[in-house]
Amino acid sequence: MDKIRYKLLLYILISCKLMAGGVEILNFYEEIPENNILKSYLEIEKTKEYDYQKWRIAQGNSLLGKDYKLDYEVIRKKDKVEYQSGNSKGWENEFTLSKKFKEYQIFSKTWSNEIGVLWKYEQLDYPEQFGTDIARDKYSIRYRMRTNSDFGKGGTYWGVDFLGSIVENEKKDGESAEINIVGMTNLGYGFQTYTTLFNEYLNYGVSNGAYLMRVENIIRWSYELSEHFLFSIEANTNLYEYFGDTDYEYSLKFNIAPYVQYSFKILENIRGFAKIGIGGYEYEDWKAKEYRSKKSGYYFNSYAGIQYVW
Structure with a gap:
């Protein structure tokens, strides 16, 4: 079944006409006239106890025809924990096909909106001694709803996502429902912030009608060193708080690190890019019913890849 699934995903990526409206170059979004984008890169993340590797084989958002859009991400990942004798390997893939509707006005603002179907697949093979x-x-x-506002020197792009889901996994199949508020603000003077407030009802796996509140925030400052180089400092915060019948209680993860970024044209329509971490700090605290973990220390994250636009 897995072989058939991945052949189907590969067919979709190769056969569909991909179109996009912009790309991010050195932390800044730029509109482009081209119709097609393909992005692939390898990411490495290291802490005192963990070693993560993610190869994003393909990542993008694309327009199919006039009103239909395909968002996709195919990730091959490998995790190494200090006390394990082997690596955990798996996949983390997501595909969304959505239809765009006409824009409308609410409270003197123009809102774009779309409806879509989403499939997310996660799989992990543990070393033999760690079980199933x-x-x-x-x-x-x-x-999905999106609009703009004048908050911040560069404005704010924000909106709401409503999701209803059916979930299949090895513990207990079930369902979930989400209302998520997202926002991106250009504060000016090189500062940007990205925030998502997740609100999710969980009724699958080890959760039986539980509620998850999650806050994800990225604050970064960017300074252009030249046409091809940029220096940035980024702080990332992820907070999970669980309520109700579930094995989880909460988790908090925070890291901050400086980076040097490089972007250059290999050919007219092929761009190489890299983001190299100089070394930072991470704090992590999480608690379940039968387990508690708290640690802090060195943090390193870097990635490099190519982007093809045509």
């Missing part, structure tokens, strides 16, 4: 491998399929219907 895991796999999860999540099938969702998503309605």
Whole structure:
């Protein structure tokens, strides 16, 4: 079944006409006239106890025809924990096909909106001594709203996502429902912030009608050193708080690090890019019913890849 699934994903990527409206170059979004984008890169993340590797084989958002859009991400990952004698390997893939509707006015603002179907697949093979491998399929219907406001020197782009999902996994199949508020603000003077407030009802796996509140925030400052180089400092915060019948209680993860970024044209339509971490700090604290972990220390993250636009 897995072989058939991945052949289908590869067919979709190769056969569909991909179109996009912009790219991010050295932390700044730029509109482009081209129709097609393909992005691939390898990311490495290291802490005192963990070693993560993610190869994003393909990542993008694309327009199919006039009103239909394909968002996709195919990730091959490998995790190494200090006390393990082997690596954990798996996949983390997501595909969304959505239809765009006409814009409308609410409270003197123009809102774009779309409805889509989403499939998210996560799979992890553990070393033999750590027990059963895991796999999860999540099938969702998503309605999305987006608008702009004048907050910040560069403005704010924000909106709401509504999702209803059916989840299949090895513990207990079930369902979930989400209302997520997202926002990106250009504060000016090189500062940007990205925030998502997740609100999710969980009724699958080890959760039985539980509620998850999650806050994800990125604050970064960027300074252009030249046409091809940029220096930045980024702070990332992820907070999970669980309520109700579930094995989880909460988790908090924070890291801050400086980076040097490089972007250059290999050919007219092929761009290489890299983001090299100089070394930073991470704090992590999480608690479940039968386990508690708290640690802090060195943090390193870097990635490099190519982007093809045509």
